Amino acid sequence: MKPRLKVLGKEELDTIYTTALYLLKKVGVNIEDEGIIKLLANNGCDVDSNRIVYFPEWLVRDCLNSTPKEVTLCGRNPSCDMQVGRQKYPYIIPLVSYNYFDCVSNTYRTPTKDDVARFVRLCDHLSTVNGVWMLSMIPEFEDMYMFGDFILGIRNTTKPVCVINFEPKSVEPTYQLAVEMAGGEDELKRRPLLTVNYCCISPLIWNKEGCAMLKATARWGIIPAISTEAPMGDTGPVTVAGDIAQKMAEFLSGAVVLQLLNRGMPIIWVDVHETFDQKTGAVNFASHGNFLYACAIGQIEEYLGIPIVTPVIPDSKLLDLQESYELGFLLLTQMLGGSRLVVTHGLDSSRAFNNELLLLLDDMVTATQRILDGIEVNSDTLAVEVIEKVCRKIDGKRRVGHFLDQRHTLNWYAKEHRPRKDGIFEKHRREKWMELGSKSFTQRAHEKVEEILSTHKPEPLPREVEQKIAELQKKYQIKV
Amino acid sequence: MAVNFFESIRKAILDYDEEAVAKLVKEALESGLSPLEVMNKGLAKAITEVGNLFGEEKIFLTELMLAANACIAGVEIVKRKILESKTEAGKPKGVIVIGTVKGDIHNIGKDIVKALLEASGFEVHDIGIDQPAENFARKAAEVNADIVASSALLTTSRPQQKIIEEKLKETGIREKVKTIIGGGATDREWAEEIGCDFYAVDASEGVRIIREICEAGRR
Numbered sequence: 001m002k003p004r005l006k007v008l009g010k011e012e013l014d015t016i017y018t019t020a021l022y023l024l025k026k027v028g029v030n031i032e033d034e035g036i037i038k039l040l041a042n043n044g045c046d047v048d049s050n051r052i053v054y055f056p057e058w059l060v061r062d063c064l065n066s067t068p069k070e071v072t073l074c075g076r077n078p079s080c081d082m083q084v085g086r087q088k089y090p091y092i093i094p095l096v097s098y099n100y101f102d103c104v105s106n107t108y109r110t111p112t113k114d115d116v117a118r119f120v121r122l123c124d125h126l127s128t129v130n131g132v133w134m135l136s137m138i139p140e141f142e143d144m145y146m147f148g149d150f151i152l153g154i155r156n157t158t159k160p161v162c163v164i165n166f167e168p169k170s171v172e173p174t175y176q177l178a179v180e181m182a183g184g185e186d187e188l189k190r191r192p193l194l195t196v197n198y199c200c201i202s203p204l205i206w207n208k209e210g211c212a213m214l215k216a217t218a219r220w221g222i223i224p225a226i227s228t229e230a231p232m233g234d235t236g237p238v239t240v241a242g243d244i245a246q247k248m249a250e251f252l253s254g255a256v257v258l259q260l261l262n263r264g265m266p267i268i269w270v271d272v273h274e275t276f277d278q279k280t281g282a283v284n285f286a287s288h289g290n291f292l293y294a295c296a297i298g299q300i301e302e303y304l305g306i307p308i309v310t311p312v313i314p315d316s317k318l319l320d321l322q323e324s325y326e327l328g329f330l331l332l333t334q335m336l337g338g339s340r341l342v343v344t345h346g347l348d349s350s351r352a353f354n355n356e357l358l359l360l361l362d363d364m365v366t367a368t369q370r371i372l373d374g375i376e377v378n379s380d381t382l383a384v385e386v387i388e389k390v391c392r393k394i395d396g397k398r399r400v401g402h403f404l405d406q407r408h409t410l411n412w413y414a415k416e417h418r419p420r421k422d423g424i425f426e427k428h429r430r431e432k433w434m435e436l437g438s439k440s441f442t443q444r445a446h447e448k449v450e451e452i453l454s455t456h457k458p459e460p461l462p463r464e465v466e467q468k469i470a471e472l473q474k475k476y477q478i479k480v
Numbered sequence: 481m482a483v484n485f486f487e488s489i490r491k492a493i494l495d496y497d498e499e500a501v502a503k504l505v506k507e508a509l510e511s512g513l514s515p516l517e518v519m520n521k522g523l524a525k526a527i528t529e530v531g532n533l534f535g536e537e538k539i540f541l542t543e544l545m546l547a548a549n550a551c552i553a554g555v556e557i558v559k560r561k562i563l564e565s566k567t568e569a570g571k572p573k574g575v576i577v578i579g580t581v582k583g584d585i586h587n588i589g590k591d592i593v594k595a596l597l598e599a600s601g602f603e604v605h606d607i608g609i610d611q612p613a614e615n616f617a618r619k620a621a622e623v624n625a626d627i628v629a630s631s632a633l634l635t636t637s638r639p640q641q642k643i644i645e646e647k648l649k650e651t652g653i654r655e656k657v658k659t660i661i662g663g664g665a666t667d668r669e670w671a672e673e674i675g676c677d678f679y680a681v682d683a684s685e686g687v688r689i690i691r692e693i694c695e696a697g698r699r
Contacts, residue, residue: 396608402588405545423537431681
């Protein structure tokens, strides 16, 4: 039996989906692009004078049916590809954000290119991490942030790199770079190396920039990752069910447009669960309600048959107890709930990333994967033979055997308990810990990070790709 | 040829293959290698390597124990050969009396130390678990021990280690032996309080300390 946490029944999922269809049909979506409005009108939607588009149920169902259930996010190294829908464990993708938290000085700073490069290299090294999600907004870039992020990503990892976009103009050069990496447009279609994340606006709005991105990704055949962000009680209803239904409608409206523009293209839904905190006026990502929402994602994903990315976003401002609690609860609930793609954020409600946290995450992911595997019950794991052998060892009318010197222990220890490889979790006796310098987890993690970064070097980009980068920078006057 | 034997014995120990170790040791002795050479350059060298790997946390305790058991299979053959030849080289590296104190039936830590010491060529007298202090002293006197090692995992049983110190004095051999304690209920402060010579935080440190004591004694 494989463990799974379920928080919604089939009827409840049906009701949420029906509600999303009702919202699309009766409440409609505000769309700020005349071309897309015309496209939708030509395909059976009603449009009113306020640019509100009403989607018929049949059109939504039809477009949902033509959206692939599986998607592959490719890295430079094909063995690192994420085959969403076929994987054993949820994929883990850490986010590069627009602040860096320095655990030595306990301060935040604007990240440099080197900060981002180090983080991505660390992601490249860790086996529990499957790719990176980039939103650095480094001031050095000035503009064309997505292009800059993509370069930093691909130079420092051979795993898949997903980028977030706020500027439609950076799509074209980034696409051309991906084409060069893939070895041609057809190759890029076969092995999509570029995934671009952009937002629908809540409640139920596609603004000009969002519409431009819908058209750009459909035109270029780039994998779109559509974010829906409706903090409960702010731009979304305060109830979990209502928030899911509204965001489902928002995502589906984008999916309809994309399928009408490019039938059969894969689409990813980035379902961000967040709550508007009524005391502080801040948007929180790790409220009690969010923990519950996190459990539901896997079920929604299975129900719709669409790959969903869900972020794990602690609100804590330090690498402290709150951070561990929020990260652990969100990750565990989400992974046990059946999520297949998890984007892990650092601290401060997605505003900062940090290297040392990746080592904590690495262990939490390993632990959760172990839980997901469940308890194997067979003749070897029941261990009757070895129990008999150990119990037969008698000295002075006392059983003195133990399992430490048994092959069975060696054969199963790593499989059953997934021991840690790096030793940053302190498990010695206190005397030994003191002898080793009485270091905190963060101190040990920091030392380990430096050790990894001093040795781990990802495979460099091929010379022709570097030449293409220089060419594109000149052509599009990009100051990266 | 000798080098090949030593490397093969090393590999067999790292494979935890008791049968292969025994076979190779027999062959090595039959080929004319001295028991001392086989012990020091083959078996002891290999188990020291495994012990170091464990000390560096690169292998699991079970691997260390399986390697020690494989090594012991060879040590027994070497011991027999030494006894047959009655050479001076047959003297063990040190004589150890080891046991778990009265009121305590934990044997695992003690067994690990014992296995590693035996694998390294020490003469180990394991008096077992739940042993009163006088048994430690009596056995130490009987075998002319260099070291008395006691294990206590329960706070209720660790006062027995203080009594061991007293019994060794009463028996008149306290000055001749070194004492070492270990186990979950013990610490450095406790060792100092009861007048014990050494404290080992874990089995691997215990073996290292015992080795150092015996080497210093030989010099």
